[in-house]
Amino acid sequence: MELQVSTRDSYGKALKEIGADSKIVVLDADLSSSTKTSVFAEAYRDRFINVGISEQNLFGIAAGLACSGKTVFASTFAVFVGKAWDILRIIAHDRLNVKVTVSHGGISNGPDGWSHHSIEDIAMMRALPNFTVVVPADSVEAESVVKVAAQNDGPWYIRLSKLEVPTINGIDYRFLPGKGNVLLDGSDVSIIACGAMVHAALGAAEILKGDGVRAMVINMASIKPIDVELVLRAARETGAVVTAEEGSVIGGLGGAVAEATSSYCPVTVERVGINDTFTQSGGRDLYGFYGLTAEGITEACRRVRKR
Amino acid sequence: MVSVERLKDISREIGCGIVASTTAAGSGHPGGSLSIKNVMAVLFFHVMRHDPSKPEWPDRDRFVLSKGHAAPALYSTLALAGYIKREELYTLRKLCSRLQGHPSRHPGMMIEASTGALGNGFSMAVGMALAAKIDSRAYRVYTVLGDGEVQEGIVWEAAMLASYRKLDNLIAVVDRNGLQLDGPVEWILSVEPLAAKWRAFGWHVIEADGESVDALVRAFEAAIKMRGRPKVIIAHTTKGESSSVMSWNRKYHGSVLDREQCMQYMKENGCGGWNCR
Ligand SMILES: Cc1ncc(C[n+]2csc(CCOP(=O)(O)OP(=O)(O)O)c2C)c(N)n1
Ligand SMILES: [Mg+2]
Numbered sequence: 001m002e003l004q005v006s007t008r009d010s011y012g013k014a015l016k017e018i019g020a021d022s023k024i025v026v027l028d029a030d031l032s033s034s035t036k037t038s039v040f041a042e043a044y045r046d047r048f049i050n051v052g053i054s055e056q057n058l059f060g061i062a063a064g065l066a067c068s069g070k071t072v073f074a075s076t077f078a079v080f081v082g083k084a085w086d087i088l089r090i091i092a093h094d095r096l097n098v099k100v101t102v103s104h105g106g107i108s109n110g111p112d113g114w115s116h117h118s119i120e121d122i123a124m125m126r127a128l129p130n131f132t133v134v135v136p137a138d139s140v141e142a143e144s145v146v147k148v149a150a151q152n153d154g155p156w157y158i159r160l161s162k163l164e165v166p167t168i169n170g171i172d173y174r175f176l177p178g179k180g181n182v183l184l185d186g187s188d189v190s191i192i193a194c195g196a197m198v199h200a201a202l203g204a205a206e207i208l209k210g211d212g213v214r215a216m217v218i219n220m221a222s223i224k225p226i227d228v229e230l231v232l233r234a235a236r237e238t239g240a241v242v243t244a245e246e247g248s249v250i251g252g253l254g255g256a257v258a259e260a261t262s263s264y265c266p267v268t269v270e271r272v273g274i275n276d277t278f279t280q281s282g283g284r285d286l287y288g289f290y291g292l293t294a295e296g297i298t299e300a301c302r303r304v305r306k307r
Numbered sequence: 308m309v310s311v312e313r314l315k316d317i318s319r320e321i322g323c324g325i326v327a328s329t330t331a332a333g334s335g336h337p338g339g340s341l342s343i344k345n346v347m348a349v350l351f352f353h354v355m356r357h358d359p360s361k362p363e364w365p366d367r368d369r370f371v372l373s374k375g376h377a378a379p380a381l382y383s384t385l386a387l388a389g390y391i392k393r394e395e396l397y398t399l400r401k402l403c404s405r406l407q408g409h410p411s412r413h414p415g416m417m418i419e420a421s422t423g424a425l426g427n428g429f430s431m432a433v434g435m436a437l438a439a440k441i442d443s444r445a446y447r448v449y450t451v452l453g454d455g456e457v458q459e460g461i462v463w464e465a466a467m468l469a470s471y472r473k474l475d476n477l478i479a480v481v482d483r484n485g486l487q488l489d490g491p492v493e494w495i496l497s498v499e500p501l502a503a504k505w506r507a508f509g510w511h512v513i514e515a516d517g518e519s520v521d522a523l524v525r526a527f528e529a530a531i532k533m534r535g536r537p538k539v540i541i542a543h544t545t546k547g548e549s550s551s552v553m554s555w556n557r558k559y560h561g562s563v564l565d566r567e568q569c570m571q572y573m574k575e576n577g578c579g580g581w582n583c584r
Contacts, residue, residue: 028489030455030458030487030488030489030495030496031488031489032489033488033489034488034561038489050489050495050496051496052455052458052487052495052496053425053426053455053456053458053459053487053488053496054458054459054460054496056460057460079424080424083424111332111333111334111335111400111401111408112334112400112408112409112423113400113407113408113409113411113423114407114411115375115407115408115409115411115421115422115423115424116408116409116423116424280402280403280407281400281401281402281404281406281407281408282400282401282402282403283333283401283402285402286402289402
């Protein structure tokens with residue numbers, strides 16, 4: 001079986017690697033063993049602050065540290081960024097150097113249920129001016145994103161996952177903000193995906209081959225800024241677009257792609273994601289239940305080609 | 308009233324349900340569920356006015372599990388009280404179960420508020436107590452918080468309002484089990500002096516041995532009598548209480564016993580009729 005790794009695992013690893021830079025301070029709110037900031041904490045105890053269970057304070061302290069010249073990585077579960085919205089607006093407005101790096105994105109902590117699933121976070125964070133919003137597809141990409149974020153001044157939202165997924169990118173892969181990656185070329189339909197849905201999109205392309213349909217598959221980890229040029233190329237060359245993300249179909253990657261195409265190249269777009277509903281408890285079977293699978297994406301491709 | 312002996316037995320059964328359901332689920336939070344099993348037994352079988360045959364009775368006392376991750380303790384209690392079938396406990400955390408990983412509002416099942424994101428439940432409980440005052444109704448509101456949970460700012464915002472509004476129909480319990488997710492509370496972010504903090508916020512504070520059903524009964528009785536202010540019982544407990552494996556072991560905040568360990572627990576605690584699936 002393929003080795004499967006979660007994106008949160010490479011977060012701890014990457015933080016430890018870049019941690020020698022004394023400007024880096026890492027914060028967590030009593031979830032360090034889950035977000036993997038614990039790996040940094042063990043190596044650089046004096047630059048790790050656990051603020052306790054207080055997410056609003058987490059980002060307030062982060063903002064203050066960033067105002068004082070620190071490069072701050074502040075972590076909790078994705079769903080809890082909502083608790084600190086007001087502070088996040090300040091971080092965005094003042095372009096503070098805070099990397100909001102969250103784990104358990106989407107429905108990846110399935111059994112915990114809706115109170116712990118984050119389905120609207122991509123839409124929320126995308127709506128904040130100045131934020132770079134990234135959803136890495138695998139552990140290689142996650143590691144690169146964290147390192148590149150540390151090199152770039154300004155607020156970032158990095159959404160990681162607990163879900164273990166196969167690695168898609170080669171070891172020499174380097175993430176570039178604002179750039180998508182074509183993983184598979186095709187002319188009949190394009191699938192633009194992020195996070196764990198990238199692997200599912202590749203699976204869908206495989207199934208579609210059986211129908212004689214050649215799908216273009218794009219990993220769009222950089223949701224903001226989005227790679228408009230690549231989105232338009234996909235729209236132009238295939239005439240039909242499917243987006244796939246582990247989050248609401250409203251305002252996330254699907255929204256970003258629809259915004260870009262509608263302005264310059266209006267084609268039919270089908271959005272695969274959580275259909276404007278709260279999600280329930282479950283295991284990995286949740287992905288099938290909500291259609292966030294290769295099969296679900298395949299169906300969307302068939303639909304979009306008929307319209 | 309139910310005898311203290313009977314309450315102890317109910318508490319033991321709640322523990323059986325917690326372990327049986329979390330092991331069947333393969334995930335969950337048994338440590339912080341076990342530490343409140345005494346509190347749950349005393350509340351639902353002695354203190355609270357409620358009626359399983361009329362679950363939506365408007366004057367029922369309200370219960371809000373603010374530390375929502377202890378849902379298995381609530382569900383097991385509801386099963387023993389007759390709100391749900393015991394068998395349903397084995398569906399915990401599974402697809403299409405009513406027993407979500409964290410409590411989801413369901414008044415007909417005595418789940419008054421959706422919790423899981425820490426801090427919020429306490430604030431909602433204050434709102435419910437306020438509603439009772441506005442409507443001149445006699446029901447009381449009970450809520451249980453974690454000792455790590457009180458680090459959330461909203462807890463103190465709500466606490467300030469509750470005393471200012473003289474909500475003496477509100478009784479909170481802080482489960483002082485000493486551990487939070489990343490380790491001992493006093494190492495992560497000290498909450499001491501905890502009793503003095505609550506007092507400074509205008510609350511009447513009662514400290515109790517949460518491992519003694521007897522002491523909890525007396526604490527709740529004293530709390531009910533006290534008028535004019537909201538009341539908080541700081542219950543000193545042990546996370547993972549009643550399990551030789553889980554007791555004061557931070558690992559079992561968020562992981563569960565395997566089948567073999569579960570069977571061991573059942574043996575240690577005389578859990579007849581419960582399964583390790
Ligand atoms: C707002 C929020 N932040 C973080 C979490 C994740 N979390 C779940 S339980 C827990 C620790 C709770 O500690 P405590 O309140 O002491 O509970 P107990 O020891 O009784 O289990 C944390 C951080 C959460 N559920 N909600
Ligand atoms: Mg605790």
